[in-house]
Amino acid sequence: MSEIIKFRKGLNIKLKGSAEKVLSTAPESSAYAVKPTDFHGLTPRLCVKQGDEVKAGTPVFFDKYKPEIQFVSPVSGTVEAINRGERRKLLEVVIKSDAKNVSEKYKITEELLNSREQIIELMLKAGYWSFVIQRPYGIIANPADKPKSIFVSGIDTAPLTVDMAFLLLGQEEYFQKGIDVLAKLTEGKVYLGLDADDLASKLNKIKNAEITLFTGKHPAGNVGVQIHHIDPINKGEVVWTVDAQHVAILGRFFSTGTYSAEKIVALCGSKVKRPQYYKIITGASITALENLIDNSENPRYISGDVLTGTSIGKDGYIGFYGNRISVIPEGDDYEFLGWAMPRFKKFSASKSYFSWLTPNRLYDMDTNLNGGERAFVVTNQYEKVLPMDIYPVYLLKAILAEDVDKMEQLGIYEVIEEDLALCEFVCTSKIEVQAILRKGINLMIKEMS
Numbered sequence: 001m002s003e004i005i006k007f008r009k010g011l012n013i014k015l016k017g018s019a020e021k022v023l024s025t026a027p028e029s030s031a032y033a034v035k036p037t038d039f040h041g042l043t044p045r046l047c048v049k050q051g052d053e054v055k056a057g058t059p060v061f062f063d064k065y066k067p068e069i070q071f072v073s074p075v076s077g078t079v080e081a082i083n084r085g086e087r088r089k090l091l092e093v094v095i096k097s098d099a100k101n102v103s104e105k106y107k108i109t110e111e112l113l114n115s116r117e118q119i120i121e122l123m124l125k126a127g128y129w130s131f132v133i134q135r136p137y138g139i140i141a142n143p144a145d146k147p148k149s150i151f152v153s154g155i156d157t158a159p160l161t162v163d164m165a166f167l168l169l170g171q172e173e174y175f176q177k178g179i180d181v182l183a184k185l186t187e188g189k190v191y192l193g194l195d196a197d198d199l200a201s202k203l204n205k206i207k208n209a210e211i212t213l214f215t216g217k218h219p220a221g222n223v224g225v226q227i228h229h230i231d232p233i234n235k236g237e238v239v240w241t242v243d244a245q246h247v248a249i250l251g252r253f254f255s256t257g258t259y260s261a262e263k264i265v266a267l268c269g270s271k272v273k274r275p276q277y278y279k280i281i282t283g284a285s286i287t288a289l290e291n292l293i294d295n296s297e298n299p300r301y302i303s304g305d306v307l308t309g310t311s312i313g314k315d316g317y318i319g320f321y322g323n324r325i326s327v328i329p330e331g332d333d334y335e336f337l338g339w340a341m342p343r344f345k346k347f348s349a350s351k352s353y354f355s356w357l358t359p360n361r362l363y364d365m366d367t368n369l370n371g372g373e374r375a376f377v378v379t380n381q382y383e384k385v386l387p388m389d390i391y392p393v394y395l396l397k398a399i400l401a402e403d404v405d406k407m408e409q410l411g412i413y414e415v416i417e418e419d420l421a422l423c424e425f426v427c428t429s430k431i432e433v434q435a436i437l438r439k440g441i442n443l444m445i446k447e448m449s
Contacts (some may be wrong), residue, residue, distance in 0.1 A: 002204075004196045005229050007216025009387040011349055011422050013159040015306070015328070016362045019266035019275045021166050026267075026278035028099065029288035032074050033092040033317035034060050037310075039130060040438070041139040041445060044071070044090050052079045057104030057127060057259030060093045069140060072127030074261035074283045076102040092317065095283075108257045116184050123250075126259055130320065131246040132185075135227060135239045137441050138416030147240040149188040149231050152179070154203050154244045155195045155214060157221035158305035160268040162323045164244055165201040166277065167264050172202045175244070177251030182242060183208050193226040216387070224419040228388045233413045245323055265318070267292060269306075269327035270364045271299035284318050286325070293327050300367055302326040307421040308434070331366030349426040350381065373430040385422040390415065392423050396433060399440030404447050407440055416441065 036044040043064040048054065054077065059070040073095050080096040106126060112118045120143050123129045134141040141147070156162040168175055183190050189210050194203055196213035204211065212230055214220045223241045233239055242250075245263055252260060261282040268275040271294045278289075286301050293299060295314070302309035304322035312318070318325060346353050347363045382392040390411040398406035417434040424433035 002194075002211045002213050004213040004215065006196075007214070007220045007225075007387040009384060010157075010217030010219060011385045011426065012157070012217045013306075013347065013365075013425070014360075014362050015159050015270065016364045017269040017272055017275045017328075018160050019162070019268045019277055019324070021163060022276040023166075023264065024276065024278055026280040026284070027288045027291070029097065029281070029284035031080060031094055031096055031285050031317075032077075032281060032283040033094045033285070034071055034073065034283055035092045035317065035319065036061065036071070036090050037092075038320040039071075039140055041137070041442075046082065046090070046093070048079050048093065050079050050082055053077070054079060054095060055102050055104050055259075056261060059127065060095075061090070063140075066142065068124050068143065069129055070124065070127050071130060072104075072259070074281050076100055094317075101281075103259045105259070106253075106257045108254055113181070113254065114184070119181060119184055119254075126253065128250060128253060131242050131250060133241045135224065135233055135241060135416070136413035137445055139445070141238075141240050145238050147186050147188065147238045150182050150186050150190045150240045150242065151193070151223050151227050151230075152182070152190065152209070152242055152244055152247055153193045153221055153223040153226055154201075155193055155221035156323065157216075157218035158307060159218070160266070160275075160305065160324060160326055162266045164195075165198060165203060167245055167266075167323060168203065168248055171248040171252070172206075174251035174255060175203070175248040176206055176208075177255050178242075178247035178249070179206055179209050179251075181250055181254050182247065186240070188231075191226070191230055193221075193223070219385075219387070219419060219422060222418055224415055225387055228414055235408060235413060237413075243321065243323070264323070266324040267327070268324055269299075269302075271295075271297075271327040271329060280318065282318065282320055286312060286314065286316050286318060289325070290314070298330045298332065299327045300330045302328070306365075307425060308418045329364070329366035331368030333368075349385070350428075369430055371430050373432070375429060376431065377428050379428055381426045381428065382420075382423040385426055386420065388414065388419070392420055392433075395440075396431070396436050399436055399443070402443060404444065407444065412437075412440055412444060 044061040045064045046061045048060045054073040056076050057072050063069040075097045077096045077098040081094040083091045085091045132141040154164050192209040192211050196215035301312050303312045303319035306326050395410040420433050
């Protein structure tokens with residue numbers, strides 16, 4: 001029987017608008033975007049210009065320092081716009097779809113599937129290498145590295161939880177194929193984390209991976225937490241992680257040889273008229289979904305979950321990573337008397353409001369900070385929601401002091417933003433924990449280069 005790891009620390013944030021287990025095809029988008037901002041540590045260089053025709057899978061830009069890592073168009077069509085920001089920073093390459101979705105095709109042979117080098121070469125060429133994320137640092141993996149293990153989390157515990165078993169329903173063969181391919185990329189093990197409360201899931205029958213069962217509050221589903229408890233990262237070691245749905249997409253590619261950017265996302269949140277799952281192509285314009293969303297009170301569109309996702313605006317494009325689109329109230333209104341009110345309908349992690357008397361209530365939460373940033377207050381709040389042997393406050397202070405040695409000693413190799421997202425959520429001082437952590441990670445990358 002698989003090992004079961006139970007977490008007592010953590011926090012479940014129960015929001016209105018969880019997706020029903022209904023799958024539909026999303027309305028077709030006329031435009032799609034590939035955004036360098038989705039990828040940490042990337043310095044993009046264009047390989048197309050406005051007006052160029054592309055297929056699904058045609059490279060549109062590459063990494064300046066690792067030119068073999070290419071980023072490709074999700075659909076066939078024409079490069080409509082190349083949008084830049086301050087200092088000509090490349091923000092997005094917009095492709096106008098021709099609605100034909102003609103894809104690049106590749107020949108898959110048994111010889112290729114048995115060769116680590118050929119698998120990596122094909123993933124780089126096809127634009128799928130960006131699925132592979134390196135720990136430490138949470139950046140796209142260096143194909144020249146040899147990881148000590150590869151981790152896949154088949155659990156989602158973030159707010160507005162995505163049902164991973166439903167997300168992969170009918171794709172179990174492709175998922176198995178993807179696991180088999182990943183097993184060729186490491187001399188160590190492929191670890192698959194699954195939900196101990198869903199033993200009937202077909203994913204429990206996956207072979208060629210060591211299955212560990214997890215139970216507990218969020219962030220039990222975070223791959224970083226799972227790595228910490230199974231195979232912790234020490235200085236000089238590298239672990240690779242791949243999203244569960246990306247494993248299935250890889251399996252489909254290595255089975256068919258055809259590039260595809262189609263995935264399933266949960267459209268969820270209190271501002272969604274009917275929250276459910278949709279088949280969609282990565283990078284689609286959010287405007288294609290506007291009829292499914294209540295726009296009456298200025299909603300915030302988030303590509304990803306509400307703790308770690310990216311605000312994309314009502315005219316933005318769905319990000320490369322993440323299995324959900326969350327739509328919640330913006331929270332730009334002023335609340336009379338603020339914290340002095342009893343707030344029976346407001347969530348509090350510290351039981352500051354009387355709402356803790358109704359533990360099963362679902363909340364319609366907005367993005368209001370309900371206060372301003374102030375000095376660190378020692379409350380032990382962070383430790384209550386972080387099931388890792390790390391002192392988060394001391395780590396953050398070491399980052400602010402740019403003390404690299406202390407950062408190493410305090411565990412910066414083991415965490416990225418999603419692992420400390422709950423610390424930011426419960427923080428009395430409203431500290432931007434995730435932004436500080438990324439600053440520290442970038443400093444570590446600079447020091448190690």
